[in-house]
Amino acid sequence: MSTSASTTSVAAPAPTPSAQRPGTGFRWARLLRYLVVLAGVVVVLIPVYILVITSFKGIGDATPSRAWALPTTWTTENWTQAWDTLAPSILRSLQMVIPSTIISAVLGCMNGFVLSRWRFPGADIVFTLILFGMFLPYQAVMIPLMQMLLWAGVPNGVPSLILLHVVFGIPITTLIFRNYFESVPHELIESAKVDGAGMFRTFWHIGLPLAVPGFVVVLIWQFTNAWNDFLFAVFFSSPANGPVTLALNNLANGALLTNYGISMAGALLASLPTLVVYILLSKYFLAGLMQGSVKG
Incomplete structure (x- = not known):
């Protein structure tokens, strides 16, 4: 006896708009x-x-x-006049920025290596005191700084600016390098100690080669800060021996009364060095910044 099974067809649910067009919201x-x-x-x-x-x-x-x-x-007359006016100060800025950037980067690298990998009693206190320099408002210490430089006999202009940018750059460079060396595997440093290498030898053969990405970050940071500085330039230099920021300010004050184009061309000329540095090293800057932000 055969029975025919009745089959009922179930209607499929209507597709929702998201099902019809997947990924529309994304x-x-x-x-x-x-x-x-x-x-x-x-x-x-x-x-x-x-x-x-x-x-x-x-x-x-x-x-x-x-x-x-x-x-x-x-x-292009504005560019010609701006270059003739700013060229000497641009040269002085390079004479000031390059040594101050390199010196502060090297000192910060040594400080960061010692404070992160070669611990000594009171290291945390020393690191805190170094970082305290980052929070000092420059305006509050201008008069003591000026008196100190006069007492020490440091010439006004480029020498004073180099010294100031080195000193005030050490806190941030130390912080960056300390964070960077914290991300370096401990085994590398410990293996050098086991082999009998001292602190300076370990730093020279292991720490310094590994710190290249950190150097890129610090060099860009310090170069930009020193190049764009105006406060130190006003207090410790003059238009005759000062950097490009001081000369650009004088150019703009005079040009605004006669020709806006000269001040605009001068601003572009003054910004070209930092722009070139960022274009050439931006990729390495981001990579080094991320590597140095693993630990803090």
């Missing part, structure tokens, strides 16, 4: 992020646009009312 979120980034880029580039187009305008064309307009006649 695409909209990604698009929103791109729009936010694009808006940020536009906001950042607006001053750059004004700087660039104004630097190529003539005297009558470089006015506030025509700030957004392209030059009526393109000219």
Whole structure:
């Protein structure tokens, strides 16, 4: 006896909008992020646009009312005059920035290695005292610094600025290198100690070669800070022996009365060295910064 089984077909549920178009929400979120980034880029580039187009305008064309307009006649005279005015101070800035950056980086590397891998009694107290220098407001110590440099007989201008940037750069460079050496495996240092290497030999043959990414971070940081410094330049130098920031300020104060284009060209010239450093070393800067942020 055969019975026919009745089959009932169950209707499939209607697909939801998310099932019809998978990943739609993710695409909209990604698009929103791109729009936010694009808006940020536009906001950042607006001053750059004004700087660039104004630097190529003539005297009558470089006015506030025509700030957004392209030059009526393109000219490089502003760049020539700005270079003639700023070239000596740019050279003095290089003479000041390069040694101060290298010296503070080397001292910070040695301090960071000792404080992280070669512990001694009171190391934490010494490290805290070094970091205390990061929180001293420069404005509060200008008069004591000036009296100290006068008493020590340090010449005004580039020598004074080199000394100041080295001293005030040691806290941040020590912190960066200490955090970086904390991420280095302990076995490397311990193996050198087992082989009989002392502190200086271990630092020279193991610590220093491993610290190259940390050096990139510190060099960029110190170069930028020293190059853009204006406060020390005002107190410890003059337009005749000061860095480019002081000369740029004097150029802008005079140019604003006659020609905005010269001050804009001068600002671009003064920013070129730091821009070149960032372009060449930005990849290594991020890598070294991440490697040095593992421990703190």
